[in-house]
């Protein structure tokens with residue numbers, strides 16, 4: 053039976069970079085006989101312009117029916133003055149909540165060819181390949197009660213609730229262990245169990261779930277130490293799993309280790325393995341329409357989609373190898389340009405990846 057991918061180009065550079073990613077998807081679909089079909093729909097500002105909603109019902113219906121979704125990016129100054137309820141970002145958030153995409157996968161990969169782009173010493177980061185699995189729909193960002201109240205003495209007090217139920221921890225644990233099975237078979241769970249009861253439970257459930265994955269090694273680390281280790285010796289990690297807030301912070305820090313946002317893919321998955329795949333960067337309105345955007349994060353998002361939602365690992369490996377090959381040839385878009393390399397545009401970078409896949 054064929055599997056269907058929903059393509060959501062979005063706004064700004066979204067359509068330009070997604071066009072290259074779709075060429076790559078079409079190529080591997082033929083080369084590996086994947087039997088995939090795809091269709092497109094509107095999301096974000098472009099959807100608002102056309103339909104009055106950043107997430108039209110038709111897009112949501114197609115997203116629910118798809119096996120996987122490839123998204124470019126949404127947003128831009130054109131829509132910044134809109135009411136919050138119809139801002140382009142609402143399209144993204146609506147997809148995440150409607151599809152219950154609770155597991156966010158953020159790899160931080162630094163191709164050795166780009167080690168100079170990092171603010172850390174090349175020997176510390178060259179060849180870095182970490183996957184941060186962040187719980188996306190629970191924890192302190194969603195816990196109730198929350199708010200700002202006035203105490204009896206007239207002083208105001210802000211408060212939030214950090215809460216995770218056993219089932220929420222269990223499902224993100226499974227996501228992390230399953231992901232580790234596809235990689236280096238090591239999971240490091242990040243907590244603050246010396247202070248927070250929520251994460252005492254988190255740690256306990258991680259241990260329990262680990263028993264179902266005897267082939268994967270589980271370790272634990274306190275979040276403050278994890279932050280230090282990420283900048284001191286980041287290559288020690290394979291998969292890091294953590295809650296919403298710690299994951300928010302650690303995944304941005306890990307992304308910056310690589311120094312090149314145009315290279316980083318991401319994924320958000322639900323319990324059925326259905327996922328939305330997108331580059332970590334935004335719609336880059338400053339360079340939209342110029343044909344200079346780096347399409348590699350979106351192309352690498354296709355590789356993640358094949359690996360994590362479509363179960364087509366050889367095709368995913370081939371795309372990642374092709375990207376590495378193109379970097380070996382010295383081809384760079386403007387954002388990762390360096391001395392001695394050839395600067396190319398979006399289309400030429402797509403051409404080069406296709407040529408490397410065919411070689």
Ligand code: NAD
Pocket residue numbers: 065069124125126127128129141144313314330332333334335336337338339344345346347349385387
């Ligand atoms: P951004 O990631 O769009 O851009 C930051 C900088 O990185 C810019 O200088 C941009 O030119 C550059 N850049 C980003 N992607 C690039 C690529 N592929 N190739 C080359 N250069 C690239 O972040 P921003 O400027 O803060 O936000 C712009 C818009 O994107 C805003 O409307 C924001 O809300 C939106 N945004 C969307 C998403 C998303 O769709 N997931 C994420 C972040 C920001």
